[in-house]
Amino acid sequence: MKTHTDYLYLNTKNKKEIVNITGEVAEIVGKSGVKEGFVHVSAMHITAAIFINDEEPGIKRDFLEWAEKLAPFNPNYHHHQTGESNGDAHLKSILFHHEVTIPITKGKLDFGPWQQVFYGEFDGQRKKRVVVKVLGE
Amino acid sequence: MKTHTDYLYLNTKNKKEIVNITGEVAEIVGKSGVKEGFVHVSAMHITAAIFINDEEPGIKRDFLEWAEKLAPFNPNYHHHQTGESNGDAHLKSILFHHEVTIPITKGKLDFGPWQQVFYGEFDGQRKKRVVVKVLGE
Amino acid sequence: MKTHTDYLYLNTKNKKEIVNITGEVAEIVGKSGVKEGFVHVSAMHITAAIFINDEEPGIKRDFLEWAEKLAPFNPNYHHHQTGESNGDAHLKSILFHHEVTIPITKGKLDFGPWQQVFYGEFDGQRKKRVVVKVLGE
Numbered sequence A, B, C: 001m002k003t004h005t006d007y008l009y010l011n012t013k014n015k016k017e018i019v020n021i022t023g024e025v026a027e028i029v030g031k032s033g034v035k036e037g038f039v040h041v042s043a044m045h046i047t048a049a050i051f052i053n054d055e056e057p058g059i060k061r062d063f064l065e066w067a068e069k070l071a072p073f074n075p076n077y078h079h080h081q082t083g084e085s086n087g088d089a090h091l092k093s094i095l096f097h098h099e100v101t102i103p104i105t106k107g108k109l110d111f112g113p114w115q116q117v118f119y120g121e122f123d124g125q126r127k128k129r130v131v132v133k134v135l136g137e
Helices: A024-034 A057-070 A078-082 A086-098 B020-034 B059-068 B078-082 B087-096 C024-033 C059-070 C078-082 C087-094
Strands: A002-010 A015-021 A035-045 A048-053 A098-104 A116-121 A128-136 B001-012 B019-020 B037-043 B048-053 B101-105 B116-121 B127-137 C002-010 C017-020 C038-043 C048-055 C099-103 C117-122 C126-137
Touching: A002 A024, A002 C017, A002 C038, A015 A057, A024 A035, A024 A116, A024 A128, A024 C117, A035 A048, A035 A116, A035 B087, A035 B127, A035 C099, A048 A086, A048 A098, A048 B087, A057 A086, A057 B087, A057 B116, A078 A086, A086 A116, A086 B019, A086 B037, A086 B087, A086 B127, A086 C048, A086 C059, A086 C087, A098 B037, A098 B101, A098 B127, A098 C099, A128 C099, B001 C087, B019 B059, B020 B037, B020 B116, B020 B127, B037 B116, B037 C126, B048 B087, B048 B101, B048 C087, B059 B087, B059 C078, B059 C087, B059 C126, B078 B087, B087 B116, B087 C087, B101 C038, B101 C099, C002 C024, C002 C117, C017 C059, C024 C038, C024 C117, C024 C126, C038 C048, C038 C117, C048 C087, C048 C099, C059 C087, C059 C117, C078 C087, C087 C117
Parallel strands: none
Antiparallel strands: A002 A128, A015 A116, A035 A098, A035 A128, A048 A116, B001 B127, B019 B116, B037 B101, B037 B127, B048 B116, C002 C126, C017 C117, C038 C099, C038 C126, C048 C117
């Protein structure tokens, strides 16, 4: 059994942004030498998400608009009594989920034809971190 | 450490349908010979989901109606500028999540009394694939 | 490769409640002796969730209010034709997801500064169970 741990650092230009991290994750899997196993990818922040979907600019805009519809900015969240103003970003993180596990088969991400892995930033413009952990043989 | 990889193929009669795949997943775990570990089940498509809940026809109808309420069909998604019309299915896939990991204990799915694993199809009537990967000993 | 399996038992005072289980999960990881690997935490019930976010009382109230907004109590769910009245709790379980996987690095939960793991109860006041399974070396 082998394990390999790596971290990605992101600092998005926009407050809310969807970033394709498939290349970085595949590269870490390559470095790990694992041919059969899992790679787990988690946002280490409570206002961000990791999810799998399609690299298509329109659907990425739809994701951000849908997130705003279901988990809107609202000055009145209880969380804001702490002085924060990012309650909506916590809810968006829950909606999109903060982690994925991806099977590794024959040394590759075992993805369908359109699957890509994304970092969803909902409270950006500052340094954030993602853990990428590989386990297998 | 052992790993075992298998695929399920689904082609639903309806555009939107919830299919219980617990038997198929349990059979693959049996074939793998793994007694202690994890089985990971992922839809390999960006318009489908894998989730765990209850085998009860009423709640399955509720799931489809709830999905339609929170992620409705809408001709105006940006994604549709590509010629597609399934933007809602992408959103439904995010809402239900496309993957689960299930612990294997003493050779069995370590489930509570009512838990079953489901494939949620949101853009069906065509061949789709699910990866089932077992890792353990 | 080592595996270690444990269970948490919860019986919340309130019908809906969010319980921080980070200490219990970290203790099980410690007992397992695993230094590099994963711990998987799943609710074994279809009306509960496991998720990662922030230990802040305001955001926990926001989570429960948001769950009620997106997956409200409603006497008319199809599921209620079975005699049940907890259809909303099934939907809330889907919304928050019933499981997390947490990387273990150098014997610790590999968390960002604010991450904590929570049990989300949506149909409580009775005994519930959570499986915690550690795999690694």
